Amino acid sequence: TGFVDWVNRRSLDLFQGTCTAHNKTTAILNFNTSDCIVSVDGGWSDWENSTCSVTCGDGTVTMIRECNTPVPSGGGNNCSGKSINTDSCNLGECPVDGGWSDWENSTCSVTCGDGTVNMNRECNNPIPSGGGHNCSGESIDTDSCNLGVCPESCNTLEKELDKKSGKRSDNKSGKWSDNKSGGKRNGRNGKKEKRQNKKGNKPNRNGWY
Numbered sequence: 706t707g708f709v710d711w712v713n714r715r716s717l718d719l720f721q722g723t724c725t726a727h728n729k730t731t732a733i734l735n736f737n738t739s740d741c742i743v744s745v746d747g748g749w750s751d752w753e754n755s756t757c758s759v760t761c762g763d764g765t766v767t768m769i770r771e772c773n774t775p776v777p778s779g780g781g782n783n784c785s786g787k788s789i790n791t792d793s794c795n796l797g798e799c800p801v802d803g804g805w806s807d808w809e810n811s812t813c814s815v816t817c818g819d820g821t822v823n824m825n826r827e828c829n830n831p832i833p834s835g836g837g838h839n840c841s842g843e844s845i846d847t848d849s850c851n852l853g854v855c856p857e858s859c860n861t862l863e864k865e866l867d868k869k870s871g872k873r874s875d876n877k878s879g880k881w882s883d884n885k886s887g888g889k890r891n892g893r894n895g896k897k898e899k900r901q902n903k904k905g906n907k908p909n910r911n912g913w914y
Contacts, residue, residue: 709733747777747784754792761799761835765791803833803840810848817855821847 709724723730750771758764768791772784806827814820824847828840 742779744779744781745775745777746781747772748774749784749786750774752790757794757796759796761796764794764796766794767791798835800835800837801831801833802837803828804830805840805842806830808846813850813852815852817852820850820852822850823847
């Protein structure tokens with residue numbers, strides 16, 4: 706075709722002869738350059754990948770190619786297939802920060818009255834992984850607890866009664882003494898008993914003979 710183009714730029718009557726192409730012989734002056742065009746089918750370039758759709762973990766990546774190796778020409782066929790495709794990609798484990806579980810309480814430190822109770826929690830909701838941060842804060846805490854009024858002991862009750870009545874209790878028996886008059890007690894029944902004045906003696910200061 707380069708030769709024919711060169712010829713066409715000159716006087717045609719200067720050239721004589723024939724040209725054989727595609728098993729056909731044609732006079733040069735009657736030669737059609739379109740007969741020399743060869744069709745070329747298109748071909749795909751290499752795939753070019755885009756970046757992964759995620760910054761960690763599993764994602765997708767888009768792959769692109771062009772029908773330019775070679776570009777179809779001369780009526781050649783275009784490339785067959787897709788110019789865009791997707792594939793999976795993985796950028797490693799994503800960091801997961803730890804989270805606290807709910808508080809779990811122990812039993813109260815006392816069986817009645819005011820006390821304390823320990824509270825525990827764990828950094829497992831979720832467990833930190835992939836370089837994630839651990840839980841911030843304390844895993845153990847204390848709080849107050851109250852299990853009601855404690856029952857009073859016997860000694861406590863006696864002291865309360867002693868304060869109200871002003872009487873003293875017998876340390877051995879716990880019974881109240883009645884010693885207002887200062888009289889002596891009978892050994893058997895504890896009753897006061899005045900001695901009879903059989904001999905005519907005068908009574909002393911306390912009225913006893």
